[in-house]
Amino acid sequence: MAEGAVTGRAVARGVLLPLALAQFICSFAGSNMNVMINDMSRDLNTTVQGIQVAITIFLLVMAAFMIPGGKLTDRYGRKRCFNVGLVVYAVGALLSAAAPGLGILILGNSILEGIGTALLIPPVYILATMFFTGVTSRARAFGAISAAGGIGAATGPLIGGLITQAISWRASFVFQALVIAVIVLLSRRSVEDPLPADPTRQFDVRGAVLSAVGLILLVTGILAADNNLLVMLVLIVAGVLVLVWFFASVRAKERAGQEPLLSTQLFRNRTSNLGLVTQNAQWLMLMGTSFVVAAYLQVARGYNAIQTGVIFTAATVGVLLSSLAAQRLAQRRAQRTLIVTGFVVTCFGIGLLIALVRLSPSPWALAPGLFIIGLGVGVMLTPSVNVVQSAFPEAQQGEISGLSRSVSNLGSSLGTAIAGTVLVAGLAATPGRNYALAMVVLAVVGIIGAIVGSMLPANRPAGAPASA
Template sequence: MAVQTPATAQQPARLARGVLGPLALAQFICSFAGSNMNVMINDMSKDLNTTVHGIQVAITTFLLVMAALMIPGGKLTDRYGRKRCFLVGLAVYGVGAVLSAAAPGLGVLILGNSILEGVGTALLIPPVYILTTMLFTDLTARARAFGIIMAMGGLGAAAGPLIGGLITTAISWRAAFGFQALVIIVIILLSLRIKDPVPPDPHHAFDVQGAVLSAVGLVLVVMGILAASTNLWLTLGLIAGGVLVLAWFRFWVRKLERTGREPLISSSIFRVRASNLGLVTQNFQWLVLMGTSFTVATYLQVVRHYDAIQTGVIFTAATIGLLASSLRSEPLSKHFKQRTLIMAGFIGTAAGIGVLIGMVKGYPGPWAFAPGLLLIGLGIGLMLTPSVNIVQSAFPEARQGEISGVSRSISNLGSSFGTAIAGTILVADLTRSAYGAAMIVLAVIALAGLVVAARLPEGDQRT
């Protein structure tokens, strides 16, 4: 167990000014990157001479690269330090944003946005959660810090369509990537004063084979889902291959543990029931949020022929709802158990999807989307922070690198699944019925999240 330094003893207000700002802004821009492209589908596909499916592949690949590399990214913080990984991740992300802005075709866009921005995010996001957990040792202060970070993350995901739509309509979709690069520069400047609470250990073991196996397994599974709209046999083959590689990864982990070596993920990380259930709720939350965002944005642009700004304005309802509920998560946590908040969030989200299906079918106007999106935003915002707090607080400081990587990987895997599943249904048949089918699938997943949340331990602490 590392010894606390004076940095960990600073007052929460000072930490918020010196540390929380750049960490929250980093979470914002990464979440923004995952959703802002949804309103650029028509503009980008025409400019890059590709299709809706091509843009979907780029979006999903970005989310997938994050998910596949988040666990190795979390482990690297022990070896190279949290601040160093954070800054390197920001730099890689910035280069990817610039390359994406200048992309002449889909291939370069995938290299810049999907690969480089994905790798950068996998390096910079684990330190955000590790530093927050290490620096905010008081449960109330930690809950407040996570509340701000998750609010900024949710705001980035929900406001991404609006901000992206405004920039795309006023200037160009390329300027949206320029905006990301500028924000990255600001974060780097703000981050220079961050102090790493624990010195890095350059001799810390790193499981290269485990990192490769876990990444390949996750990539194969998600790529299998993406292939469902074109080749069912390829889908089955890719998913089966992914499952086999992940089984090999599990065998490798057990082998390293038996020989006394440190694996990429210790099997004991999954022996905490509350944490396991919290991870599942995180996965479902981001799956529903990103799946809904992609489904509604695609439907508005491809079927109803709305432009980027019109689509973005409609998503304002989700932004308002998410921001309102996430900022209230800390006061609510003093009166309600975290399990209760997560269950209420899934109920609100499922209700919102139901309203979206019913209202859009009965009312042709654009504002028919607002009530449902508002409910979804309220529901997601209500449960983001409790889920993260349950998972992070279940482990001591020495294991924060490991659990942070796992937590962010599970969440981003949910985002990948959401875009892949919803996109596959839509691409197969871009009609009103396909929209309804995608939304029904997302509603079922939200209800499944409610069932999982109900199984969280009743004795979880109020923060």
């Protein structure tokens, strides 16, 4: 009996490593380009806004296709979708490394890597839910995977800066492909599907197209804000209308007894809904801060990739420290408390970033604020994921995993689009003012996140199922 338990734990650890590494590299890809803005825009003959668009499209493609990606796991299997996603991602990374211009970069990084991520990330959380069935073990698994995502986003600027300065920005994409190769080797024997695929499961093609188009129009409208207000309004309204059409299509399929892309039952769980909002806000703040600070330092102050990346070490240390303490914190504090505390701490860090950059010309004036932001984000990432995933049974893990990751990545793309647009709009003329305004926008999102987090149920042990 004891030997079987030991074997089971060993298998679980073998599964967890490639899953966490997959989340790490996908989060890394979302932030590492931030320190390459000057190098990439010069080599590809484009502008800061061009690189912002490439980063935002990558995050947006992930968000748009994450729900269909989660749904495909039921039809074709978790392991198969995971492997296909890894291959598509690697092809996109290598294509990006050889990109002669912005168009090929968008094809490789923004589209192929984005689609690959949308295919491989839902299986990460579904497999974690299936392999780790106990309350404590599941909370620990989600903690490790979420921490890997936070560390990937935080170390993206540092590692990307080191690689760019030592070799080239193109080598950063080769690095991503090499990590994917390691994940493939690690997962070959350890990651297996606990449940067989069901090829008879329906796939809502119309719903997938409508949801993707709606999200793309919405975020594209935000990106157009600094160019043409009329275009912005048209795109945003069109996006909202398409999303309304999507939900009407879902309701029609449910009434007809067919299986839609996304069950409306997922939105009837109040705890999960609140958790999804906090996830969106967390990633919006994290990725928005990463882009704004990196762009400001490079364009306004003229720092190179390595100088910019080193400054982000403070955020990396903050995420690492709070992630290492996540399990102990979860045992002592309610998940609501951790989420609210994380938002409050992160907002305080943003306040420091605004104040200290005005008081001192030194780049290290940003370190305290970035460190505190890292602490805050690390504290709240894991409980938000656990609140959402644990609110549903295994039969709905494919759907909720896709929805959860879609909401998080939509937050990432909105962070880069909204805060980035505020910054880039007047970066050359009034860099200090636009930097402060962009950070204020992110702080407002944090305040909203804290308010929503305070509405979550209190005194619920980490990993316990949420009530509807």
